[in-house]
Amino acid sequence: MSVKSLPKEEYWLPGHAACSGCPASLGLRMLGKALGGRFALVVPAGCTTVIQGTFPRTPSRVPILNIAFAASAAAASGLKAAFEVRNLDVPVVVWAGDGGTVDIGLQALSGAAERGEDILYICYDNEAYQNTGIQRSGATPIGAWTTTTPFGKRERRKEAPLIVAAHRVPYVATASVAYPLDFVEKVKKAASKRGFKYIHLHAPCPTGWRFPPSKTIEVGKAAVETGMWVLYEVENGLLKLTGRSTGLWDPAKRKPLEDYLKLQGRFAHLFKPENRWMLEELKKHVDENWSRIRATLERGGRLF
Amino acid sequence: MPRVVLSGNEAVAVGVKLSRVNVVAAYPITPQTTIVEKIADYVEQGELKARFINVESEHSAMAACIGAAAGGARCFTATSSQGLLYMGEMVYWAGGARLPIVMAVVNRALAPPWSIWCDHNDALSLRDAGWIQMWAESVQEVLDMMVLAYKVAENERVLLPVMVNLDGFLLSHAYEPVEVPTQETVDLFLPEKRPAPYWIDVVDPKSYGTIASPDTYMEFRFKLQAAMDEAARVIEEVDAEWSRMTGRSYGGLLELYKCEDAEVGLVVVGSWAGDAKEAIDRLREKGVRAGVIRLRVTRPFPSRSLASVAESMDAVAVVDRSLSPGLPSVLLSEVRNALYDNGKKPYVKGFIAGLGGRDVTPLDFEAAVESTLKAKEDGGSRVEWLGLKGGRDVC
Numbered sequence: 001m002s003v004k005s006l007p008k009e010e011y012w013l014p015g016h017a018a019c020s021g022c023p024a025s026l027g028l029r030m031l032g033k034a035l036g037g038r039f040a041l042v043v044p045a046g047c048t049t050v051i052q053g054t055f056p057r058t059p060s061r062v063p064i065l066n067i068a069f070a071a072s073a074a075a076a077s078g079l080k081a082a083f084e085v086r087n088l089d090v091p092v093v094v095w096a097g098d099g100g101t102v103d104i105g106l107q108a109l110s111g112a113a114e115r116g117e118d119i120l121y122i123c124y125d126n127e128a129y130q131n132t133g134i135q136r137s138g139a140t141p142i143g144a145w146t147t148t149t150p151f152g153k154r155e156r157r158k159e160a161p162l163i164v165a166a167h168r169v170p171y172v173a174t175a176s177v178a179y180p181l182d183f184v185e186k187v188k189k190a191a192s193k194r195g196f197k198y199i200h201l202h203a204p205c206p207t208g209w210r211f212p213p214s215k216t217i218e219v220g221k222a223a224v225e226t227g228m229w230v231l232y233e234v235e236n237g238l239l240k241l242t243g244r245s246t247g248l249w250d251p252a253k254r255k256p257l258e259d260y261l262k263l264q265g266r267f268a269h270l271f272k273p274e275n276r277w278m279l280e281e282l283k284k285h286v287d288e289n290w291s292r293i294r295a296t297l298e299r300g301g302r303l304f
Numbered sequence: 305m306p307r308v309v310l311s312g313n314e315a316v317a318v319g320v321k322l323s324r325v326n327v328v329a330a331y332p333i334t335p336q337t338t339i340v341e342k343i344a345d346y347v348e349q350g351e352l353k354a355r356f357i358n359v360e361s362e363h364s365a366m367a368a369c370i371g372a373a374a375g376g377a378r379c380f381t382a383t384s385s386q387g388l389l390y391m392g393e394m395v396y397w398a399g400g401a402r403l404p405i406v407m408a409v410v411n412r413a414l415a416p417p418w419s420i421w422c423d424h425n426d427a428l429s430l431r432d433a434g435w436i437q438m439w440a441e442s443v444q445e446v447l448d449m450m451v452l453a454y455k456v457a458e459n460e461r462v463l464l465p466v467m468v469n470l471d472g473f474l475l476s477h478a479y480e481p482v483e484v485p486t487q488e489t490v491d492l493f494l495p496e497k498r499p500a501p502y503w504i505d506v507v508d509p510k511s512y513g514t515i516a517s518p519d520t521y522m523e524f525r526f527k528l529q530a531a532m533d534e535a536a537r538v539i540e541e542v543d544a545e546w547s548r549m550t551g552r553s554y555g556g557l558l559e560l561y562k563c564e565d566a567e568v569g570l571v572v573v574g575s576w577a578g579d580a581k582e583a584i585d586r587l588r589e590k591g592v593r594a595g596v597i598r599l600r601v602t603r604p605f606p607s608r609s610l611a612s613v614a615e616s617m618d619a620v621a622v623v624d625r626s627l628s629p630g631l632p633s634v635l636l637s638e639v640r641n642a643l644y645d646n647g648k649k650p651y652v653k654g655f656i657a658g659l660g661g662r663d664v665t666p667l668d669f670e671a672a673v674e675s676t677l678k679a680k681e682d683g684g685s686r687v688e689w690l691g692l693k694g695g696r697d698v699c
Contacts, residue, residue, distance in 0.1 A: 082375025
C-alpha cells in the first residue's frame with residue numbers, strides 16, 4: 001500500500017492559513033481520508049484555530065467545534081453524549097496541539113480517559129507553543145531552543161502517551177506525519193474500538209524548529225530513524241513497536257542522533273563546546289527511553 | 305397537582321427531571337452537592353433518561369455542557385462559589401456561543417477566608433458573561449424557574465444560557481411544601497423538540513467559534529445584546545403562559561409587594577425577600593407606606609420596569625448581598641444606573657449586608673428603610689454596612 005492508494009476525496013481544502021510545510025494541515029488531510037469525512041472535530045486554542053482562517057469561511061468539510069484551550073476533551077465528551085442521546089453514530093475527534101494536551105488540557109484529558117469516553121483524541125505534537133511564537137511546552141525536548149528557553153530547554157519532555165496509557169484505555173499510539181500510512185492505519189484501528197483512544201502525532205514544524213518548509217517529511221523521518229521519536233502502539237496495556245521503529249531497540253540499527261539534530265536550527269547551539277553536556281543529556285534521554293522499551297518488550301510488552 | 309415537601313436543591317433536581325434533560329455534567333461543591341446526588345440517582349434508577357458525565361472539574365462541566373448543547377442535547381449543570389469562578393472561562397464561552405444551557409448556581413461566598421455560606425458575589429461576578437440571570441425566593445419558585453429557564457433559553461428569539469440562582473442553605477437546604485406540576489403539564493409547556501439551527505451536523509458541516517476579525521466580532525456582540533433585550537420580553541410571555549397553565553405567576557422580571565401606593569421601596573434579590581416583606585408589613589403598621597421590589601432577573605436588567613415603579617417613590621433602599629470593592633456594590637450601582645435616565649427618580653441609599661452568610665432579619669430591613677428615609681432628610685451617608693461589628697473601626 002502506498003500514499004497513492006489513499007482515497008482521493010479531500011476533507012481539508014486548500015486555501016487555509018497554515019505556514020508552508022505545516023505538519024498539522026498534513027495530518028488533518030490524512031485524518032479526513034482515514035475516516036472518510038464522517039466525524040466531528042473538537043479543536044482547542046492552537047495553530048489549528050488559526051489555520052482554519054477567519055469567519056465566515058472554513059477549509060473544513062467536517063464540522064468543527066472550536067473551544068477554549070483547556071477544554072477539548074471535556075467538550076468532546078459532551079458532544080459525543082449529545083450524539084448518543086440523538087442516536088447518531090458519529091465519531092468525535094479531538095485535534096489538539098501539545099500545549100493543549102500535555103500542559104493546560106491534561107486535566108480534562110485525564111478525566112475523559114478515566115471515564116472511558118468514546119472519543120478519539122489526537123495530539124499533533126510540534127514540541128512547543130508554536131502558534132504564540134515558539135514558547136517551550138511540556139513536550140519540548142531537552143536542549144531545544146524556544147523563545148522562552150533561549151539557551152536550550154534544561155528539562156526532559158513529558159511522556160504524554162504513557163500518561164494516557166496508564167489510564168488503561170483500549171488504544172494508545174504514537175505516529176508521525178512523515179509516515180502517513182502508519183498514521184492512517186492507526187486512526188482506522190482507533191476508530192474501530194469503543195472507549196477512549198489516543199494518538200500522539202509527531203509534527204515537525206518548519207517555523208518553530210528552524211528548517212526549510214520543504215523538509216517536513218525529511219525531518220520527521222530522521223526523528224524516527226535516529227530513534228528520537230518512536231512509533232508504537234499500546235493495546236490493552238501491551239506495547240508494540242510499529243512501522244519504521246520496529247527493531248530499532250537495537251542501537252546499531254539507529255542512525256546517529258546528530259543526523260536529526262543538524263537538520264534543525266533549534267538544536268544548532270548543542271554543537272558548541274560549552275553546550276556539549278546538553279547534547280549528552282539528550283542522547284542519554286533517548287538511550288534510556290529505548291532501554292525502557294527494550295525491557296518492556298523483553299517481558300512480553302506488558303506496560304500495565 | 306401533587307403537593308410534596310422538597311428542599312431547594314431537590315426542587316432543582318425535580319425541575320431537571322420534568323424538563324427531560326438528556327445530558328448532565330457536574331462536579332460536586334457545597335452547598336450544590338445534593339442536586340447532583342439526586343440527579344445521579346434519577347439517572348441510575350432510570351427515572352431520567354440522560355447521560356450523566358461525572359467530570360473532573362467545573363471547567364470541564366461547562367465545557368461538556370457546551371459540547372452537549374452544540375450537539376443538540378438539552379443539558380444541565382450546577383455549581384457554587386469557587387466552582388463557578390473556576391468554570392468562568394467556559395461560562396463566557398457558553399454565552400458567546402449562544403447555547404441554551406441551564407445552570408443552577410447555589411449562591412455561596414468567595415474565599416478567602418473560606419465560607420460555605422450565602423452571598424451573591426459568585427453569580428454577580430459573571431454578570432457580563434452573556435447569561436440570563438434569574439433569582440428565586442422560594443422552593444416553589446426554584447422548581448418553576450427551572451422549567452421556565454429552559455423555555456426561555458430555547459426560544460429562537462433568545463438562544464441564551466440561563467443561570468437559576470438560589471441562596472446557599474437558606475434556600476438550597478430549606479424544605480417547603482411544593483406543588484409539583486405533572487409531567488404532562490411540563491411536556492405541553494416545554495416540548496421535547498428543540499430549535500436546531502445551531503446543532504453540529506455532519507451532513508451540513510459548519511465550523512463554530514472560529515476567529516472573527518475586527519470586521520465581524522462586534523456584530524456577534526451586538527446580536528448577543530439584542531437577544532438579551534428580546535429575552536426580557538420572552539420572560540414576561542413565558543411567565544404569563546405558565547400562569548395560565550398552573551395558576552402561578554411571579555411577575556416576570558420584577559415581583560412587586562405593596563408597591564401601588566408606596567413612598568419608599570426596598571429593593572432585594574433572592575430568598576430574603578420574605579424577610580423584607582415582613583419588614584414592610586411592620587412598617588405599614590407604623591404608618592410608613594413602604595413596598596418591596598424584588599428583582600427576579602438581573603440579566604437582562606429590568607431597567608425600564610424598575611424606573612417606572614420607582615418614579616412614584618420618594619426613596620429607595622437597596623439591600624445588596626454583594627460587594628464590589630471600590631464601587632462599593634453591584635446591585636446598588638445597577639439600580640442607580642437604571643434610575644438615572646428617568647425624569648423623576650427617588651433618593652437611593654445602599655446597604656451592604658449578609659456577606660458570607662451574616663444573618664439579616666426583618667428588623668434589619670425595617671432599620672434600612674428608616675435609615676434611608678432619615679438620610680434623605682438629613683443628608684446622611686448613601687452607603688451603609690448592615691450589622692458590621694465595631695463599625696468603621698472593625699480592623
